[in-house]
Amino acid sequence: MLKPVDYLSPTTIDELLRLIELHRDKDYKVLAGGTDLIVRMKEKIEKPDFLIDLSHVEELARIEERANMIYLGAMVTCAHIISSKLLSQSAAILVAACQRLGSPQIRSRATLGGNIANASPAGDTVPPLLALDASLELQSPSRSRTVALESFFRGPGETILDPDELIIAIQFSKPTPDEKGFFLKLGQRSAMSISKISVAGQLHLNMGRTAWIRIAYGAVASTPIRAHAVEDFLRGKSLTPAIITEAAEIAQQTVSPITDIRSTESYRRKMSSILLRRGLEGLMAAAAPPGARSS
Amino acid sequence: MSQTRFVGKPIARIDALEKALGKTRFMSDLVFPNMLWGKVLRAAYPHARICRIDTSRSEQLPGVRCVLTHRHVMGLNGFGIVKPDQPVLCHDKVRYVGDAVALVAAETESIAEEALGLIQVDYDPLPVVEDPEEALSEYAPKVHEQGNLLLRTKLQKGDVKQGFTEADVTLEQRYSTQLFEHAFLETEGGIGIYDEESGVITVYCGSQYAFRDQLQIARALDWDPKKIRVCSSPVGGAFGAKDEITIQIYLALLAYYTRCPVKIVLSREESFISHVKRHPMRLDVRLGATKVGELKALDVRILSDTGAYASLGGPVLNLALEGAPGPYRIPHTHLLGRAVYTNNGMSGACRGFGATQSCFAMEITLDMMAEQLRIDPIELRLKNVLRRNDLSAIDHLIFTSVGIEETLKIARDSELWRTRDIRKRDFQPPIFYGVGVASEMQALGLGKGIPDFAGVSIELDRDGSFLLRQGCIEIGQGNLVCFLQMAAEVLQCDIERMRLTHGDTFASPDSGSVTASKSIYLVGNALYLAAKTLLQELERFASETIGEPMRYQECELVGPSRRIPLHELAQTAHSQGRQLKGEGHFVHPTSDKDYGDGLPHCLYSFITQVASVVVDAETGMVKVHDVLSIPDCGRAINPQGVEGQCEGGVVMGMSYALLEKVELQHGRFLTDNFSTYTLPTAADAPLTNKTVIVESMEPTNPFGAKGMAEPPNVAICPAILNAIYDAIGVRIFDIPVTPEKLLAEIERQRKI
């Protein structure tokens, strides 16, 4: 049973920050879609006395393009992302991850801010956002700052957020049309499944060589991670089958998975190779000129 | 009954619309004035002595109406279908984490929950018995005083030693199965009410057998069973887990002590840890055959982990043994099983009832045998297939209908089977395609020596409609419309002209439990007798009143000079205070043999299932692609219902093969809800899931019906595992075949 809680629902960011200031010493939680928080309250892991609901703060629910940057309010939901034309054109890997997150009901509630703040190693939106080199706009009553998403996580459920600090927005440079990406995920079942492992990649090919590439994994370490060693290896190389195989080998060395109720350490390690290889091969197959595919 | 109007037609279920609209009120939806909330204090340890229980602080909490412990149980402090070894409220010892130690009733649910936390129980933890093998050692801690062996059963036919010497090929393999959760949607919930004036305790709580609940409650409360009313229908799913008592006795006790309606609805987690599961078993199978594929000898040894209490652990073991040889003639068999107490939760009835486990082991062994002998797997099965009036592999005469041969022939001729090698070419490594087959023989009914009957009465109402009084419950399987279809056939009237009762001990005769795939068969027999008697009664009464010989025909009574509609006759009877009614009572036939403890059975349904899979040999992921189920259920009273059972059973059995497993550690559940215990979704279901029904008319049922609730979730599991082998040449002998397990095995065998 849920314990009864008080409930506040600000409508602007200013009001929100004032409320947080006011209740600074009290036991409160901010409520986004509630798909993680309510579960944790039911399991009595969280026992806040009251909730500050972000869902009426309209400013937090915007998807915008600002000077070649994509700007996503923290309260943007997965369903919103999936239906955004802007994002399906420019950030397909984020859309793909949102399509695989939970179920239609969950996707209507689950927010980007919640998925990031929850800091699960398996949070599905994080690998694509890492691959897009996203940064977070954080704000508390006393300060605001922008941090790279990669430096945000400390461990499972742990972040650099101050107790009174919020994620306001997520932003990343708008990918150019010639960038390509992939998102792959394995779960215990086909839908409504927490990832056993996920991988996202975003790259820019120049004359058949990778000008740059960013690869990120979920559920293979205590936080979502960037696979820098793999990225360094691939930079400047053309993605031949041999190079892809070698990159996949390196990937195994960069991850540090564990065995838990969903999968095993060794399976996750192997899949970090397989999924990366498949992701890269998929890109190459899609990039190949017509007629070259069957070879 | 060759020409039928209702039987054999896909008539819509009478409960379909209101269920689709969410209007059905299950027992856990009921609300009464002045209702209190009940809660159950479960054991803090999987195995411990109870030193002291102090409820004083809990009792003092404002809003708490009563706190009950074992001292408040007026009658026998125990329940259990076969032997009542499970305490209603534990007294000196707890044996699994679902054991109940105390009950609370309070004005609100949150007060009741708070009150639970104030009950002080001092325990002295005991070593946890986890391994069923070790449980049998003389040094093992005892779960029960008299030792950890619940039952040992041995069945024999011929001379198994001799049989193996006659065999050219002998295969031997060890198999193991997991603890499996039924995952019904409606957790255990309901309301108890005590009416002081009449002395009647009413318990509204979904279960599979209201009439046995009534007796078990009466025994625990030392109450007259006639003063206990149980309403247990409709049920929001059970799959065997609500055959045993769940919370009914708690409801009755709390209602009695508070004199108020008391409601309990278990949380998913409490439900998960407390109700029975499907038994994990270890099976050692040895099978011998001649070069030409004649099965000669079968030796099966089963070790079944029954958990903390008996419940149906004995009968489940016995059915696993009886089902082990499958639908085949085998001259020499030796089947030995042991069911063992541990602190691993508790196991009991679950769809398939033991046959699930032994069919999985036998059908993979057969597949291996076919490969060894270079015989097509279906041909090998056909060569040995059981026919009516054969002696079974446990040496009893099968005098009832046997349609397994026909199911195998349809499988053999199916597109899915015929194209299996051609379709392999559509897939490129690391993706592989394979097809597998398996068959099963499922015993129906409770078996030799166990009371197994159904009573039904049918009354003519004053408006000329019929009231069918029967006691079986609706559990989601759709039997109610089948009862009406069968009655309508005999009474020659529309289904709309009938009403029926279900699952209410005060409304009808006892029609038996809804278990063992048997309600259509038994109730069908009883209602046939009732309907025939009623028709005679109608004709007699009409002839008396009219003064000429009247015959019943299509809701009219027709004489040489007159015709009266049924509703007029009903009016006449009513005005004279006459209740026109027919009763039928049917007792299940039994086998000529008696092996004790319910063995053997005498009526069987059969199934052959073909499954294709697509295996990703790099990730170990298996997608079940197409499934063809070919059940022999006797006459399919409602073919749509049979298809429904098959489609659902396939998904459940697929998940048993590939996905689900209850994880325990030192007697505690690591998976206790649906976020940790993962169920398949619609997206995981096979792409095609077809049913072709074989109808071997059953001579002991007037409609030719048998049953088809369990088999579809049984053979599908080995069919899928055989398909995986066909795809990648790797066999797994312990389920579920998770990607982790399959990939490790692929790598071990370096097959790919």
Ligand SMILES: Cc1cc2nc3c(=O)[nH]c(=O)nc-3n(C[C@H](O)[C@H](O)[C@H](O)COP(=O)(O)OP(=O)(O)OC[C@H]3O[C@@H](n4cnc5c(N)ncnc54)[C@H](O)[C@@H]3O)c2cc1C
């Ligand atoms: C059935 C089910 C299936 C799921 N499937 C998936 C899945 O496939 N993949 C996946 O990744 N996740 C899954 N989840 C988890 C969950 O849905 C996601 O993590 C979701 O994105 C959380 O967002 P929310 O808006 O619901 O967060 P909430 O539950 O409202 O909040 C989560 C946490 O973040 C904090 N928080 C929220 N917003 C902010 C903010 N702006 N600033 C600071 N802190 C904040 C809250 O205080 C809370 O501690 C599933 C959950 C359920 C119940």
